[in-house]
Amino acid sequence: MKFTKLASATLLSLAAVSVSQAVTLDIEITNLTQAQSFTPRLVIAHDDTVDAFEVGQPASSALAWLAEAGVIDDEQNADSSGANFEALLGPVDTDNGSNTWHRFGGLLAPKATLSYPFDTMDKPYLSLLSMLIPTNDAFVGMDSIEIPTEPGTYTYYLNAYDAGTELNDELNSARTDVVEAGTGNTLGGYGVPGVAGGGAPTRIVDLGTGGTGVGAQIVNGEIEDGEDGPVHIHRNALGDTDSAAGASDLDSTVHRWLNPVARIVITVPAS
Amino acid sequence: MNNPIIKLSTLLMLSALLAACGDDGDTGPQGPAGPQGEAGTDGQDGTDGQDGSDGQDGINGNSAVYTVQITNLTYSQPFSPAAVILHESGFHSFNEGEPASMGIEIMAEGGDPSMVITEAMDSTDFLDAQNSGGILGPRSMGAELTLVVPELDSDDLRLTVTTMLVNTNDAFTGLNAANVSNMAVGDIKTFMTVTWDAGTEANTETAATMPGPAASAAGGGGEAAGYDVVRGDLADAVRLHQGVVTSANADDPSREGLSTSVLTEAHRFDFPTSRVVITRTR
Numbered sequence: 001m002k003f004t005k006l007a008s009a010t011l012l013s014l015a016a017v018s019v020s021q022a023v024t025l026d027i028e029i030t031n032l033t034q035a036q037s038f039t040p041r042l043v044i045a046h047d048d049t050v051d052a053f054e055v056g057q058p059a060s061s062a063l064a065w066l067a068e069a070g071v072i073d074d075e076q077n078a079d080s081s082g083a084n085f086e087a088l089l090g091p092v093d094t095d096n097g098s099n100t101w102h103r104f105g106g107l108l109a110p111k112a113t114l115s116y117p118f119d120t121m122d123k124p125y126l127s128l129l130s131m132l133i134p135t136n137d138a139f140v141g142m143d144s145i146e147i148p149t150e151p152g153t154y155t156y157y158l159n160a161y162d163a164g165t166e167l168n169d170e171l172n173s174a175r176t177d178v179v180e181a182g183t184g185n186t187l188g189g190y191g192v193p194g195v196a197g198g199g200a201p202t203r204i205v206d207l208g209t210g211g212t213g214v215g216a217q218i219v220n221g222e223i224e225d226g227e228d229g230p231v232h233i234h235r236n237a238l239g240d241t242d243s244a245a246g247a248s249d250l251d252s253t254v255h256r257w258l259n260p261v262a263r264i265v266i267t268v269p270a271s
Numbered sequence: 272m273n274n275p276i277i278k279l280s281t282l283l284m285l286s287a288l289l290a291a292c293g294d295d296g297d298t299g300p301q302g303p304a305g306p307q308g309e310a311g312t313d314g315q316d317g318t319d320g321q322d323g324s325d326g327q328d329g330i331n332g333n334s335a336v337y338t339v340q341i342t343n344l345t346y347s348q349p350f351s352p353a354a355v356i357l358h359e360s361g362f363h364s365f366n367e368g369e370p371a372s373m374g375i376e377i378m379a380e381g382g383d384p385s386m387v388i389t390e391a392m393d394s395t396d397f398l399d400a401q402n403s404g405g406i407l408g409p410r411s412m413g414a415e416l417t418l419v420v421p422e423l424d425s426d427d428l429r430l431t432v433t434t435m436l437v438n439t440n441d442a443f444t445g446l447n448a449a450n451v452s453n454m455a456v457g458d459i460k461t462f463m464t465v466t467w468d469a470g471t472e473a474n475t476e477t478a479a480t481m482p483g484p485a486a487s488a489a490g491g492g493g494e495a496a497g498y499d500v501v502r503g504d505l506a507d508a509v510r511l512h513q514g515v516v517t518s519a520n521a522d523d524p525s526r527e528g529l530s531t532s533v534l535t536e537a538h539r540f541d542f543p544t545s546r547v548v549i550t551r552t553r
Contacts, residue, residue, distance in 0.1 A: 055546060056342045056412040159463070159543065162346065164410065214519075214536055232410040233344040235539040241525040247536075252525060259541050 039070030133197025164229020351382030381497025437483030
């Protein structure tokens with residue numbers, strides 16, 4: 001019967017459509033900077049109730065952990081438990097209703113490209129975040145793009161943002177001649193002053209010492225942690241050319257960047 | 272006189288009489304009168320009259336309504352009041368590589384956008400405009416401005432926005448006739464914007480030449496430090512801005528800083544400098 005054939009063909013095509021929505025994307029990310037490494041990448045597929053960051057709005061504690069220390073989940077740093085993106089989003093690689101996410105581990109060196117498969121679990125939007133090191137709290141961000149549904153290759157250029165949760169002192173965290181004002185804490189990652197990731201194996205040069213501070217200044221051997229939010233476009237590292245003095249422990253001829261800082265190529269496979 | 276209804280009823284009465292003669296024998300008494308016949312069919316309708324002439328067009332056609340919201344993405348460059356203009360294709364408030372209009376010069380040097388709007392209103396392509404009227408602080412989202420254009424023009428619609436970065440000599444950001452045609456109700460378009468140098472004033476970064484708070488803190492600023500009729504830039508042409516030099520690293524071995532600048536490293540900015548979101552609400 002012609003009619004029966006037609007009906008079953010329609011059912012078949014409906015089934016094919018619903019299968020094709022559960023796509024595994026190929027996500028390729030390229031670091032376009034000359035001397036900033038990317039910390040492990042947080043990739044989130046989500047609905048419109050999830051907003052990992054928003055310009056003009058204060059950063060969440062999860063964003064502060066990512067932008068100051070490159071930390072996304074408990075496995076990376078147990079101290080971040082309850083305040084990181086894992087706490088905000090739910091278990092990794094799971095359909096958490098509003099989202100599913102994955103941490104693509106390791107550092108992405110300057111000029112390098114890596115690509116990953118990522119199952120979106122039918123969520124309509126995609127966000128991607130990664131800290132730039134060495135900086136105080138700079139991160140590269142993809143802000144809730146609509147995931148394309150037509151098979152093909154799609155390219156996006158991403159900007160560097162300032163999470164606004166730490167003043168950009170540009171001080172080498174390996175220094176022992178400076179401590180956090182008030183607490184006496186040594187410099188480092190989350191919640192304390194200083195540039196994170198200066199000693200990363202992907203670094204281009206070693207950081208200097210002796211800087212007096214850029215976005216905040218050393219007073220009597222102490223440096224203020226402070227905030228400079230809400231989230232905004234990063235005004236770029238300053239650096240200087242004196243590795244033993246000057247304002248910054250970064251190198252102005254090495255560590256600066258201009259937007260965009262990353263290229264993302266998303267491939268939606270033919271179903 | 273020829274009356275068809277009477278004729279018909281006569282005929283019907285006759286048939287009733289015939290039906291009453293049922294007896295085969297002697298003729299019986301006369302039967303009762305038959306029922307009255309049915310009414311005749313109606314006559315045909317007359318032909319219709321001619322259509323009346325069309326009414327005049329209404330004064331207010333259907334309107335398309337848009338909201339525009341600007342977010343300042345910079346760390347410490349307040350934005351002057353913004354000119355937000357909807358117009359048809361063909362009009363440009365400014366063109367890269369060409370001298371700025373006086374409206375653009377006044378806006379980019381002193382922060383007053385009103386002449387940018389009046390220049391646009393002189394164009395036949397103009398549709399609607401708003402002056403945001405206030406300073407938009409760094410790292411903050413502005414209020415939603417509402418603009419209304421005729422529905423008919425929504426298929427060829429351009430958005431122009433200009434606002435000054437006030438801690439500069441003549442830097443401004445915004446949109447140059449961005450295409451916002453054919454948006455359906457509920458559609459949202461987001462633009463991340465670059466910054467232009469108006470080309471009308473040298474980038475000296477001194478207190479006497481900039482209107483914003485950085486110059487005020489150094490004893491200058493305000494309206495007097497804004498618009499200057501002299502065009503003293505390297506070239507009298509709008510182009511993309513190279514960023515502010517500032518006094519940072521003026522004493523560093525690189526000597527890259529501008530020691531006469533009243534700006535600090537905090538006033539530096541990278542692109543994009545603003546986000547413009549337009550939503551069609553009706």
